Amino acid sequence: MPIVLFSDIDDTLIQTKAKCPEGAALEVGGFDKLGEPLSYITEQQRKLITQFERHEFIPVTGRNKSALDRVAIPFNSFKVVDHGAIVLNANDELVADWVAAIDELSQVWQPILEQFNAAINDYIKAHELSLRCHIISDFDFPCYISIKGEPEHLVRLKSFAEDFCSLGDNAREHVNGHNMALLPPYACKKKAVEFLQQHYLALEPGTLFIAAGDSSSDLPYMNECHFSIIPGTSQITQDKLI
Numbered sequence: 001m002p003i004v005l006f007s008d009i010d011d012t013l014i015q016t017k018a019k020c021p022e023g024a025a026l027e028v029g030g031f032d033k034l035g036e037p038l039s040y041i042t043e044q045q046r047k048l049i050t051q052f053e054r055h056e057f058i059p060v061t062g063r064n065k066s067a068l069d070r071v072a073i074p075f076n077s078f079k080v081v082d083h084g085a086i087v088l089n090a091n092d093e094l095v096a097d098w099v100a101a102i103d104e105l106s107q108v109w110q111p112i113l114e115q116f117n118a119a120i121n122d123y124i125k126a127h128e129l130s131l132r133c134h135i136i137s138d139f140d141f142p143c144y145i146s147i148k149g150e151p152e153h154l155v156r157l158k159s160f161a162e163d164f165c166s167l168g169d170n171a172r173e174h175v176n177g178h179n180m181a182l183l184p185p186y187a188c189k190k191k192a193v194e195f196l197q198q199h200y201l202a203l204e205p206g207t208l209f210i211a212a213g214d215s216s217s218d219l220p221y222m223n224e225c226h227f228s229i230i231p232g233t234s235q236i237t238q239d240k241l242i
């Protein structure tokens with residue numbers, strides 16, 4: 001009976017050195033664009049990854065494909081990237097049925113993403129904020145707006161995020177630490193996971209689905225799985241403690 005693991009990557013399987021426990025034995029888990037080590041895997045994360053690799057192991061990440069390629073973990077099955085906007089098969093090709101599902105919607109949302117991106121960049125410039133904002137496109141699809149920088153500057157964009165979410169139709173905001181994303185309806189980890197679950201259930205109705213993730217925005221897809229794995233220190237567990 002197959003077991004399928006849907007796992008977030010950053011702050012779940014790897015993280016920057018600053019977020020690793022002091023004195024922990026680490027291995028490199030990911031590289032920056034210049035090929036320098038950027039993220040690390042603890043011994044405990046290595047043990048978890050080794051268990052995951054024995055089954056269908058599917059990354060479900062906000063990273064785009066080229067950023068996923070900089071992660072030092074081999075993925076040999078489907079891949080969910082760009083916060084769920086893009087679903088790839090084991091050969092890194094777009095899954096045709098998924099493209100059919102998002103094609104029209106992404107064309108509708110392209111001008112909206114461009115409008116918000118331009119307005120946010122104007123605001124960042126006018127107020128001299130330490131933020132970088134741009135549209136993440138992948139495989140010729142506009143996937144989402146990414147804003148990175150100081151958390152105290154990110155909160156200054158609250159009204160833009162509210163306006164974006166008020167467009168409805170599952171438009172959402174994701175915020176965790178130094179990252180903010182404004183997500184159109186098709187950039188949805190939950191929808192991508194549900195799509196792949198249908199694939200596995202057609203093959204084997206008894207498939208076991210396990211999810212791993214750290215962000216509150218991971219919870220919707222984790223809730224679609226039979227069991228969830230959450231790091232001891234995470235946005236999800238912090239939210240529960242407050």
Ligand SMILES: [Mg+2]
Nearest residue numbers: 008010011214
């Ligand atoms: Mg994460």
